[in-house]
Amino acid sequence: MTIKFGLIGGGVMGEALLSRLIARGIYQPSEVIVSEPQTARQAFLQQKYHVGVTTDNSLVFTQAQDVVFLAVKPQVFSAIAQELADTVFTDHSPLVVSILAGVSLSQLEAAFPQSPVIRAMPNTPATVGSGMTAICSGAYTYAQHQKLAQQIFSAVGEVVEVSESLMDAVTGLSGSGPAYVALLVEALADGGVASGLPRGIANQLALQTVLGTAQLLHESKLHPAELKDRVTSPGGTTIAGIAQLEKAGFRSALIEAVKAATWRSQELGK
Numbered sequence: 001m002t003i004k005f006g007l008i009g010g011g012v013m014g015e016a017l018l019s020r021l022i023a024r025g026i027y028q029p030s031e032v033i034v035s036e037p038q039t040a041r042q043a044f045l046q047q048k049y050h051v052g053v054t055t056d057n058s059l060v061f062t063q064a065q066d067v068v069f070l071a072v073k074p075q076v077f078s079a080i081a082q083e084l085a086d087t088v089f090t091d092h093s094p095l096v097v098s099i100l101a102g103v104s105l106s107q108l109e110a111a112f113p114q115s116p117v118i119r120a121m122p123n124t125p126a127t128v129g130s131g132m133t134a135i136c137s138g139a140y141t142y143a144q145h146q147k148l149a150q151q152i153f154s155a156v157g158e159v160v161e162v163s164e165s166l167m168d169a170v171t172g173l174s175g176s177g178p179a180y181v182a183l184l185v186e187a188l189a190d191g192g193v194a195s196g197l198p199r200g201i202a203n204q205l206a207l208q209t210v211l212g213t214a215q216l217l218h219e220s221k222l223h224p225a226e227l228k229d230r231v232t233s234p235g236g237t238t239i240a241g242i243a244q245l246e247k248a249g250f251r252s253a254l255i256e257a258v259k260a261a262t263w264r265s266q267e268l269g270k
């Protein structure tokens, strides 16, 4: 069978995307090749997803007909670009989709001259089909490339197109955001334990509260402030909790977290 989908870097995010694309039948395992340096990781991916594996990144480029995903750390991007330089100058030119934080379209186009390139920022909820991905396109992409990227990322959640100048902010918010939310869930549960709840019940209450609130906001289209007002009874429990959050700088901490992550994404691209 023809290899259609190539993945360079089968780590956390590469696997998150791969698992969902295969589960949704967007690609058959026999249409996928993954490049990974570690034998143990290769064996794991091969055994779990029945995909082809290799250590040879250029083989991914020569074999994958439709799209090559770059999912390595930004810090190894230049080494990989150098390694692939000879390959990318051949006439075979699949769509290159990079999910690397900070790495710009101009850096990608310098590495893969005249190739169709898309810079994307997905997030880990893609694993369960609830991802959020922002994409922006390079100078050599055409409608069919954008359609392909839309199709791939729609299979793992929601997709928005943004201008490249916004990609670092996207990275700071939705790319890194699942970690902030996980921290929130953990801290809520800890608060429950501190208030006497057994750990298992505290974890369940914390997780379902975050999930349910997100779902309610999503379905009702309520402004978050409106929902907050609905929960907050005069002289009641919630305002006592909110007053404490404000005192501890909760909102400011989140704003500063997104700004710091945005700045770090900008720095990774330098």
Ligand SMILES: NC(=O)C1=CN([C@@H]2O[C@H](COP(=O)(O)OP(=O)(O)OC[C@H]3O[C@@H](n4cnc5c(N)ncnc54)[C@H](OP(=O)(O)O)[C@@H]3O)[C@@H](O)[C@H]2O)C=CC1
Binding pocket: 008, 009, 010, 011, 012, 013, 014, 035, 036, 037, 038, 041, 057, 071, 072, 073, 074, 076, 080, 099, 100, 101, 121, 122, 123, 124, 175, 176
């Ligand atoms: N994690 C996340 O939530 C998100 C990550 N991203 C982006 O995705 C990219 C990958 O992140 P993440 O999955 O977390 O990182 P991981 O370290 O989990 O994955 C990177 C993978 O690439 C492998 N690798 C290293 N060098 C090479 C090479 N020369 N050729 C092929 N593969 C190689 C690594 O192997 P080894 O471990 O042996 O070095 C590892 O398995 C990053 O650029 C990040 O910015 C984007 C959105 C969200």
Ligand SMILES: O=C(O)[C@@H]1CCC=N1
Binding pocket: 101, 171, 175, 176
């Ligand atoms: O922490 C990181 O750098 C990556 C990019 C977005 C989420 N994880």
